[in-house]
Amino acid sequence: MIERRKTRQIKVGNIFIGSDHNVSVQSMVNVDSRDTEGVISQIKDLECAGCDVIRLAVPDEDSAHIFRISKKSGIKTPLVADIHFDYKLAVASVKNGADKIRINPGNIGEPWKIKEVVESCKSFGIPIRIGVNSGSVEKKLIEKYGGPTPEALAESALNEAEILEKFGFSDIIISIKSSMVKSMIAAVEIIASKSDYPLHIGVTEAGDETDGILKNSVGIGSLLSRGIGDTIRVSLTADPVKEVRAGYKILDSLGLSNRGGIDVVSCPTCGRTRIDITKIVREYKAATANIQTHGKKITAAIMGCAVNGPGEAREADFGIAGGDGYGLFFVKGVPIEKITEDKIVDKLIEETIKLAGS
Numbered sequence: 001m002i003e004r005r006k007t008r009q010i011k012v013g014n015i016f017i018g019s020d021h022n023v024s025v026q027s028m029v030n031v032d033s034r035d036t037e038g039v040i041s042q043i044k045d046l047e048c049a050g051c052d053v054i055r056l057a058v059p060d061e062d063s064a065h066i067f068r069i070s071k072k073s074g075i076k077t078p079l080v081a082d083i084h085f086d087y088k089l090a091v092a093s094v095k096n097g098a099d100k101i102r103i104n105p106g107n108i109g110e111p112w113k114i115k116e117v118v119e120s121c122k123s124f125g126i127p128i129r130i131g132v133n134s135g136s137v138e139k140k141l142i143e144k145y146g147g148p149t150p151e152a153l154a155e156s157a158l159n160e161a162e163i164l165e166k167f168g169f170s171d172i173i174i175s176i177k178s179s180m181v182k183s184m185i186a187a188v189e190i191i192a193s194k195s196d197y198p199l200h201i202g203v204t205e206a207g208d209e210t211d212g213i214l215k216n217s218v219g220i221g222s223l224l225s226r227g228i229g230d231t232i233r234v235s236l237t238a239d240p241v242k243e244v245r246a247g248y249k250i251l252d253s254l255g256l257s258n259r260g261g262i263d264v265v266s267c268p269t270c271g272r273t274r275i276d277i278t279k280i281v282r283e284y285k286a287a288t289a290n291i292q293t294h295g296k297k298i299t300a301a302i303m304g305c306a307v308n309g310p311g312e313a314r315e316a317d318f319g320i321a322g323g324d325g326y327g328l329f330f331v332k333g334v335p336i337e338k339i340t341e342d343k344i345v346d347k348l349i350e351e352t353i354k355l356a357g358s
């Protein structure tokens with residue numbers, strides 16, 4: 001059991017972010033903000049994938065209407081307005097129903113503009129996420145630390161928080177991101193030791209699906225395994241739904257998710273393998289990707305041979321161990337029947353549906 005770093009609890013729409021609540025998974029819409037239909041459709045896809053919080057870029061005043069339109073479309077997932085520079089966009093987003101604002105107060109300009117945003121958030125009970133990354137650290141901190149070091153990132157985030165605190169606002173979530181995994185980890189560790197604000201963590205600009213998932217698993221996983229981090233985003237140059245799936249996989253691997261789902265235990269294969277395990281795993285995962293398990297965790301084992309397969313996968317709910325042209329189907333490590341290779345995937349799907357539905 002991982003002991004979470006104690007934080008204050010921040011309400012975002014219909015969920016809370018903080019140490020007393022599950023680590024939430026976030027993603028961001030990447031459809032053109034002017035394409036209302038496309039944005040709503042992607043929000044629904046993300047909602048369907050279980051995304052807890054969805055962020056939207058608000059590049060102009062027209063885009064701010066998306067929050068009102070989304071709520072009218074029946075979307076329940078909290079929506080975050082991502083604002084750069086223009087305080088009016090933040091105020092318009094709040095008025096239109098955004099559940100959280102993501103800004104850097106330091107980029108908003110004169111204090112009265114920041115005050116406008118703060119007052120607006122206060123009156124609607126909306127929190128603010130301060131987002132600092134390597135590219136947004138103030139020049140004076142870059143000079144002080146000789147670059148966007150972890151210390152510079154952390155100090156920048158705390159400075160941003162202080163700007164809001166001066167206006168009596170502490171409904172804050174802090175995010176520090178970097179494309180460099182080690183910097184991100186070190187910067188978040190510093191913030192974690194200096195404040196009790198909930199932390200949004202992730203490796204930004206992490207690359208495509210393969211690289212991005214690897215870097216985020218190391219970065220996010222390292223922090224979460226030590227109880228640091230309250231909400232995550234696996235940034236990928238890919239379909240945002242993949243970010244959500246990857247996020248839940250990370251949480252699941254650390255026992256931090258009670259969402260259930262299907263976990264596949266499969267062996268790396270070796271010279272004993274006589275059936276096409278790679279193909280079976282690929283087909284089984286594709287066929288079961290959208291099966292709802294109603295909060296249950298189902299573990300299926302797909303093992304290359306009967307020598308080690310059933311024993312090594314004893315903890316799985318069921319599985320197969322490859323023979324020559326067949327698979328030995330087993331339940332909790334106990335062999336049940338032989339299945340010909342061409343029927344293995346069907347058998348695994350059938351068993352999954354049975355467990356998911358019961």
Ligand code: SF4
Pocket residue numbers: 267268269270271272273303304305306307308309
């Ligand atoms: S389960 Fe069998 S086939 Fe798979 S790696 Fe282990 S020994 Fe090899």
